[in-house]
Amino acid sequence: MSMLHWAIISPFLLAIFVPFLYKYVRPIHTGLFILPLPIILFIYFIQYISITEKYGTQIETVPWIPSLGLDFTAYVDGLGLLFALLITGIGSLVILYSVYYLSKEKEKLHHFYVYLLLFMGAMLGVVLSDNLMVLYLFWELTSLSSFLLIGYWNERERSRYGAQKSMLITIFGGLALLGGFLLLSVMGGTYSIRELAAQSSELAGHSLFVPALLLILLGAFTKSAQFPFYIWLPDAMEAPTPVSAYLHSATMVKAGIYLVARLTPIFAVSPLWIWLVGGIGILTLFWASFHAPRQTDLKGILAYSTVSQLGLIMSLLGVGALSFHYDTIDDNIYIIATVAAVFHLINHATFKGSLFMVVGIVDHETGTRDVRRLGGLMTVMPITFTVALIGALSMAGMPPFNGFLSKEMFFTAMVRVLQADIFSLDTWGILFPVIAWIASVFTFLYSFLLLGRTFFGSYQPEQLPKKPHEAPLGMLIAPVVLALLVIVFGLFPNMLSHTLIAPAADAILTGPFRTEGSALHISHWHGWTIELWMTISVIVLGTMLYKTFPRWKSLYQKFPKRLSLNHLYDRMVDGMERGSYTLTESYMTGYIRTYFVYILSAFIALLAFSILVKGKWHISTDHLAPVGAHELVLSLIIIAGTITTIMAKSRLTAIIALGSVGYTVTLFFVLFRAPDLALTQLVIETISVSLFLLCFYHLPQLSRHEKGIRFRLGNALISIGVGVIVSLIALLSYSQKNFDTIAQYYVENTYEKAAGKNMVNVILVDFRGFDTMFEICVLGIAALGIYVMVKLRMSKGEK
Structure with missing residues (x-):
């Protein structure tokens, strides 16, 4: 410089x-x-x-x-x-x-x-x-x-x-x-x-x-x-x-x-x-x-x-x-x-x-x-x-x-x-x-x-x-x-x-x-x-x-303060604060389910709107692999586990059913010759089920509202909507490829540029290194926050 x-x-x-x-x-x-x-x-x-x-x-x-x-x-x-x-x-x-x-x-x-x-x-x-x-x-x-x-x-x-x-x-x-x-x-x-x-x-x-x-x-x-x-x-x-x-x-x-x-x-x-x-x-x-x-x-x-x-x-x-x-x-x-x-x-x-x-x-x-x-x-x-x-x-x-x-x-x-x-x-x-x-x-x-x-x-x-x-x-x-x-x-x-x-x-x-x-x-x-x-x-x-200023300065008092620009500014700021508080209170209910409803509903609406605007509905099955009997059986198990998760009357049953879905997905990875993904899915699913069981054990029983038909119907509609949209996008993307697949790039460069033979590991550590690093940082920050809250709670309990 x-x-x-x-x-x-x-x-x-x-x-x-x-x-x-x-x-x-x-x-x-x-x-x-x-x-x-x-x-x-x-x-x-x-x-x-x-x-x-x-x-x-x-x-x-x-x-x-x-x-x-x-x-x-x-x-x-x-x-x-x-x-x-x-x-x-x-x-x-x-x-x-x-x-x-x-x-x-x-x-x-x-x-x-x-x-x-x-x-x-x-x-x-x-x-x-x-x-x-x-x-x-x-x-x-x-x-x-x-x-x-x-x-x-x-x-x-x-x-x-x-x-x-x-x-x-x-x-x-x-x-x-x-x-x-x-x-x-x-x-x-x-x-x-x-x-x-x-x-x-x-x-x-x-x-x-x-x-x-x-x-x-x-x-x-x-x-x-x-x-x-x-x-x-x-x-x-x-x-x-x-x-x-x-x-x-x-x-x-x-x-x-x-x-x-x-x-x-x-x-x-x-x-x-x-x-x-x-x-x-x-x-x-x-x-x-x-x-x-x-x-x-x-x-x-x-x-x-x-x-x-x-x-x-x-x-x-x-x-x-x-x-x-x-x-x-x-x-x-x-x-x-x-x-x-x-x-x-x-x-x-x-x-x-x-x-x-x-x-x-x-x-x-x-x-x-x-x-x-x-x-x-x-x-x-x-x-x-x-x-x-x-x-x-x-x-x-x-x-x-x-x-x-x-x-x-x-x-x-x-x-x-x-x-x-x-x-x-x-x-x-x-x-x-x-x-x-x-x-x-x-x-x-x-x-x-x-x-x-x-x-x-x-x-x-x-x-x-x-x-x-x-x-x-x-x-x-x-x-x-x-x-x-x-x-x-x-x-x-x-x-x-x-x-x-x-x-x-x-x-x-x-x-x-x-x-x-x-x-x-x-x-x-x-x-x-x-x-x-x-x-x-x-x-x-x-x-x-x-x-003569002392004689006529009282004229300034004739200007009403309510019409001043400062008063208008204060009213605008107060109005914005009250409006933002009212708006925030309308959607910040304190229930995680409510937040998921907002997020997933927006997800469905935006993606559906994008598909309608593009108007490309062509779905081709020409390059899809045939479905075997064992794959069909596993798919039926996933569907059964999903329905059981939704219809279960206790949280324990829902967690076990959800776990069966995850473990069945692990079997799919084994059948598709992706042992690394299968192992990762197995570990994550085991940890998730264990943590869910530990946390939900201390929660009260499902309320009458959570057992009601309206509550379950809402869950079902949003779940079906997300599943349909994601599946539709996957099929449309596969059928209408506008770009060459990036998979071949990884096949050609995994060993040459990263000197690694395990493609999945190389992608996570090298090609997506910053992404992985930031994910670890997020987990570390979350763990630190949980630790601080636990320590604060313990210190308050000691007092």
Whole structure:
């Protein structure tokens, strides 16, 4: 494997050793043992900037299942590199922060860091995989590892609820995504994303194109918390703050954003893609920003703000897809939307990561996140306040921070939707800038509510579980670094424009920058544009809403909880649990006979249906051997024993009759010159009869129900049905051979390949070696289970 592949799987390899090594590094925090890996990976991925800034790519392939077209192809371009740097860079800061946030005496740190490493490796696999199936494998692994991280404090009911909720919604989307990937591969004849993008014009006319588009977007929307699937993200805030800062600001929730960006070259030719991505994104932005101010938990405010910011990026990707319908970069005014999406992706990771860490510090040092109990912490925690001020102003879109620049570009993109003359956007496109402006007002509001209700106002030490003080230096390093990046990227945005932003946007738009030679330049001042006036009006109206918030916040109480999406989700889960319990109770009766009735009835129905569908009823007796008198006598004995077994009034008689059937079959094997089979049948039959006699001896007598005619008639019908079906299939198979018998293969190869003279033994041990081994394993597991139950029963009896 190449170094690139090792970089992807290195977090998994380290995760394997953490449970074994953490005991030896306990004098130091486990996080310090983990921290070097993401730092090394971050430095490793930085070297690719020299390749991607020239719009080059790096491709490394390791064959996996070539016959199925599955290869582990690692693909680095501007988009993949951007996400890889976010995953490793933010991951390094989060691990450093967690060293001071999580106590090594109170927490199971080896569990936490194993989950975190699994997630880091899975995210790297998602953003650097070119094969759809490999990408899907890593995609589902992110859901699994995030489930473990969200439910890390599993003793808390809300943590378990949040973990389950995120798992159900994202796994549901993941299954839809798998269906979309399969349809896409059927259309294009390949799993390679690059090869599929090259066929986009041909794929657009395929009948499976729209179903694939819808299924893939369903997977992306659930992962990136788009409306109406966003409801899992606020409940996921029960996770430790380092998890929230990593998963829910910079990485996991961006996986859906990445997928939409990566597949835009394939689906952007469809107006449905533009409307769904842009429309759902702008709706999510508005809905979440409107509901964020009503939250009283600091992480709740950040959760809804994350949803709104993800909606903003998604809407930009939708509008940016319009650029595929213009010929040149000069006429293509929608490229700015994709550039804004990439830029805001970076900005959001910096200011939101710092804000999550600030909230973690406040919770850690005061013992609460409830804004109704907080206030006046500016003088008590001045460094934390400074970081929060920078992050909140950037999130609100205030100059000179980086959030202002990408927000201005967002306004520009939304305004330019009005100029689109395709897909009726020139009619309905007015909704995009209007909703964008309204949502920005509420974004300004919740940003200042987060800042003001925590650090301004009256100081209430009696309301706090702990006496607040400034966080230790180690806990401040990570948020301070992110806050400095907010400032640096705001003041010097063009240090990113050519190294990260343009290459990433170029990968989404498939080459406009490299083909047209456009120079991307980001600046603060563009004159007195409509975007600037929109920003000024956002500040004015947002300030008015902030000042008057106590007077009108009661309006949020007018929304009935019974109509909320969370209530609908809870009702659906409760309904499914009750329905599954009722259904299970209907067939799980506790009687083995009932289960056999289900199994054998299904066996009869399915095989009979298959025979009817095939319609091949020809039965030939030309090649059957003649039946001798001794064979006829043995057959009559088997029939008599079978009838006696069914009609017997005691279990002892039934067991003896059943044994006679088995021993008579042994005689058949002797007559057919199969001594090994005869010996095997003899041993098994002897053991079976002995065990049956031993077990049934301790059972009560047959009940009246078991002696009744209905009970016996049911047994007879099912038995006759199974016998008839099996016999019929045997005769039909013998009469209509479509393939050469495999028996000759064993005759020719038993001695040559296995060096054995006993064909039956060679088949069992060599040709069916794995089958035999697994049968032995099953028997061993069953024996072990029986032994444990016996020991448990004996130990209970002793007590």
